[in-house]
Amino acid sequence: MTRNIYVVPYQPEWPTLFKKEQDALTQALTTNNLVQIIHIGSTSVPNLTAKPIIDMLLVVKDIEALDKENTVFTNLGYLPHGEFGIPKRRYYAKGGDNRTHQIHAFQMDNLYEIGRHVMVRDYLRNNKDALRRYADIKTKGAALYPHDIEGYCDFKDAFVKQLEKNAIEWHWKQH
Numbered sequence: 001m002t003r004n005i006y007v008v009p010y011q012p013e014w015p016t017l018f019k020k021e022q023d024a025l026t027q028a029l030t031t032n033n034l035v036q037i038i039h040i041g042s043t044s045v046p047n048l049t050a051k052p053i054i055d056m057l058l059v060v061k062d063i064e065a066l067d068k069e070n071t072v073f074t075n076l077g078y079l080p081h082g083e084f085g086i087p088k089r090r091y092y093a094k095g096g097d098n099r100t101h102q103i104h105a106f107q108m109d110n111l112y113e114i115g116r117h118v119m120v121r122d123y124l125r126n127n128k129d130a131l132r133r134y135a136d137i138k139t140k141g142a143a144l145y146p147h148d149i150e151g152y153c154d155f156k157d158a159f160v161k162q163l164e165k166n167a168i169e170w171h172w173k174q175h
Helices: 014-028 063-075 111-126 128-144 149-174
Strands: 034-040 054-060 078-080 089-094 101-107
Touching: 014 034, 014 054, 014 101, 034 111, 054 063, 054 111, 063 078, 063 089, 063 101, 101 111, 111 128, 111 149, 128 149
Parallel strands: 054 101
Antiparallel strands: 034 054, 078 089, 089 101
């Protein structure tokens, strides 16, 4: 599948788009399994350049029980992808080639995966230099690899790995 890779300046409507989707998911999913739905990724960081895709972190009590709700996701326009390369995750994408939303679901005891997403978000919200550098990397990657998601991700990979390390260290120094 070929997807166009483009990044845009921060859009103030992104939190509203997240909230709308959060409400729809909360209404549709089995509430005895759902713990929390969190806005993550670049669209959750004010002033960060981003691919215009709303990233959501779905925290559940039982990740395997979530598989029984694939019909709920498809009824909301999502395509379930199973683990999609990350063990113990469930991944859902909405919008096909013009993706608008994506969900990364983890069981509530998967603290590393949940934590790294939230810590990176919070670090970027609190570190203007890291935000600026990440925006630059994303913009350059999109220009270099406008039709190659693997090339775009590979271009950002070293920076993102260091960003995660910095975010985790920053988090623990705050607490």
